[in-house]
Amino acid sequence: MLKPPEHQVAGHEAGAGKVGPLVDGSGHFYKPLQPGDERGAQEVAFYTSFSSDPRVPSSIRSFFPSFGGTQLLRTSDSSDVLLPHLVLEDLLHGYSGPSVMDVKIGARTWYPRASESYFAKCLKKDRESTTVPLGFRISGLQVHQESGRWKPDRNKVRKYTVTDVRQVLRQFVSKNPDETHPDCALASLVYGGSNGILAQLLELKSWFEDQTLFHFYSTSVLISYDKGGMGARVKLVDFAHAMEGEGIIDHNFLGGLCSLIKFVSEILTDTEAEVGPANNGIV
Amino acid sequence: MLKPPEHQVAGHEAGAGKVGPLVDGSGHFYKPLQPGDERGAQEVAFYTSFSSDPRVPSSIRSFFPSFGGTQLLRTSDSSDVLLPHLVLEDLLHGYSGPSVMDVKIGARTWYPRASESYFAKCLKKDRESTTVPLGFRISGLQVHQESGRWKPDRNKVRKYTVTDVRQVLRQFVSKNPDETHPDCALASLVYGGSNGILAQLLELKSWFEDQTLFHFYSTSVLISYDKGGMGARVKLVDFAHAMEGEGIIDHNFLGGLCSLIKFVSEILTDTEAEVGPANNGIV
Incomplete structure (x- = not known):
């Protein structure tokens, strides 16, 4: 049951005909990686490097969303297109009135x-x-x-x-x-x-x-x-x-x-x- | 006995036909204020404001050269021109090999x-x-x-x-x-x-x-x-x-x-x- 996040305050938003991030209601946040999107590719590269870097103390690691790799998903614009998405922690999961x-x-x-x-x-x-x-x-x-x-x-x-x-x-x-x-x-x-x-x-x-x-x-x-x-x-x-x-x-x-x-x-x-x-x- | 400072490492230097700072060998550093020189005027304004600001702790004040107002002096280029100079502390006074x-x-x-x-x-x-x-x-x-x-x-x-x-x-x-x-x-x-x-x-x-x-x-x-x-x-x-x-x-x-x-x-x-x-x- 993927849907656009309810409490997004900045960045690209999913909407009618527009590709944007999705949440699954159980703690995951999916950020679409569009073909040719260098920013997306760089963000994947960062998360990959960061999440395996032993020099980052665990107390600091908790300031960063946890990272679950990438996953192919149907995009938020309800087209039939499958796109890779960055799988991240939904930072507002569990909040009732954030x-x-x-x-x-x-x-x-x-x-x-x-x-x-x-x-x-x-x-x-x-x-x-x-x-x-x-x-x-x-x-x-x-x-x-x-x-x-x-x-x-x-x-x-x-x-x-x-x-x-x-x-x-x-x-x-x-x-x-x-x-x-x-x-x-x-x-x-x-x-x-x-x-x-x-x-x-x-x-x-x-x-x-x-x-x-x-x-x-x-x-x-x-x-x-x-x-x-x-x-x-x-x-x-x-x-x-x-x-x-x-x-x-x-x-x-x-x-x-x-x-x-x-x-x-x-x-x-x-x-x-x-x-x-x-x-x-x-x- | 004013002369150009011996150990200047940056900024305008006094020299033949060029106006630059002077020292008096007894702890003062004189920085010329040329007519129309807005930078010089702003520096005087800063020292004046800073030196009388009670909000600056004395431990911090000691990081700044002490300020002795301005003084009319014959310029370093040996012409007969009198220019106002900023009177500051010679920060290298007393050093034998700075x-x-x-x-x-x-x-x-x-x-x-x-x-x-x-x-x-x-x-x-x-x-x-x-x-x-x-x-x-x-x-x-x-x-x-x-x-x-x-x-x-x-x-x-x-x-x-x-x-x-x-x-x-x-x-x-x-x-x-x-x-x-x-x-x-x-x-x-x-x-x-x-x-x-x-x-x-x-x-x-x-x-x-x-x-x-x-x-x-x-x-x-x-x-x-x-x-x-x-x-x-x-x-x-x-x-x-x-x-x-x-x-x-x-x-x-x-x-x-x-x-x-x-x-x-x-x-x-x-x-x-x-x-x-x-x-x-x-x-």
Whole structure:
């Protein structure tokens, strides 16, 4: 029973006549590999190399979707075409009301040896988005609400400014995400704590300060949690432009990750300052 | 008794008919401010703002040259022209045989709101140098030797590849810097230890993970030590393109700094592995 994922917030979507990813409802996510699609081939190559690399610590491995090879499947556009699909872990499997945010990390999304036209296209997008000033950009998000979900339009997300990003990172952990003054009610549950998003991002950061195995261009951090603020989780997705590190740290990814960490920790500091006195019974 | 600095390794040099910096032999370094020179004016503005900013911790302040305002001086080209000069600390004052390296930090040297022509010029240099792949480039160096000094030619330095940088960072702490197999004899003295270069770079890094006051474009880390490997010191120089941070960390500088840190720490690991067994008396 394959169907398009219900909670996709960025990337190509399956739809009428369009080939996109599929999920099977029992924990697998299938990403189509179209003929001549070099990005897809590169992503398979990355997963194959990564999943068998003994130098990656197991604590870090858990930040990556588990990989189940490739599989021939009928495409999502209901044609009779069989295509190979990348078999990955469905990162939102088991969530009943997921909130999800896709954050593309790095102050540049173009990779070494890219064609001049791809380089120019990426550079333009990077300068027009928050990629250059912040070292990351939000590619999409949805926030679960009692009444349904809040999911900003893609065209709106594409135009996010630095100020918007600051606001959206607060909205993402609010029970009233669509209002002007987001309450950040879930900030300490989702971002804070020893298993929260900030702690996970800091663990990832430690690895990036040291690892020289891979460089990740246009890779995203996928931040998710289930309704009520439970199960906050950081995963990395999109490895079509993951490259060999050649003995150099991925300073582009690391710098952007540190920038995101600073934003998240500021929200925690702000909300703790707001709720702190009441919680401590002082006020 | 003003004269051109003897140990300058990068930047404009004073010389016959050319205006450049001067030193007075008692600890001051004078940088000329030419009429219409916007870079100079911006650097004065930075020093003025920085030196009076109470948010900068004093431990961090010591990474910056101390600032003594501006002063009208006869220029270095021996003409009768009086020019305002930036009065700074002479960072090599008191060294009898200094080894110095200028490392321009950041994967991009262009700053926000730069003109398109300046942007294009910087981007080209960044892509042609190690700035893009490493997040830093070496702008110049000299290594003190018994017999004189080893100072690679500027045009050679400009063409340094990733492999060259790896080698030069070893040559910089060697007693035979000009040979193919640098001995790294001074590595643990200069790079290592609780007051060494690595420790200083790590202290600077901690600040950059947090500070959102300034962004430093085209700023260099100046690494120096006196003969025998004494007095190893990290300073920041060149603030013509230092900007307000506007609440965002300087992920560009931070990423490059982390990359440099990784290279330096690898040299320490390698040399400790080499000399370790002998020192432990095991071999």
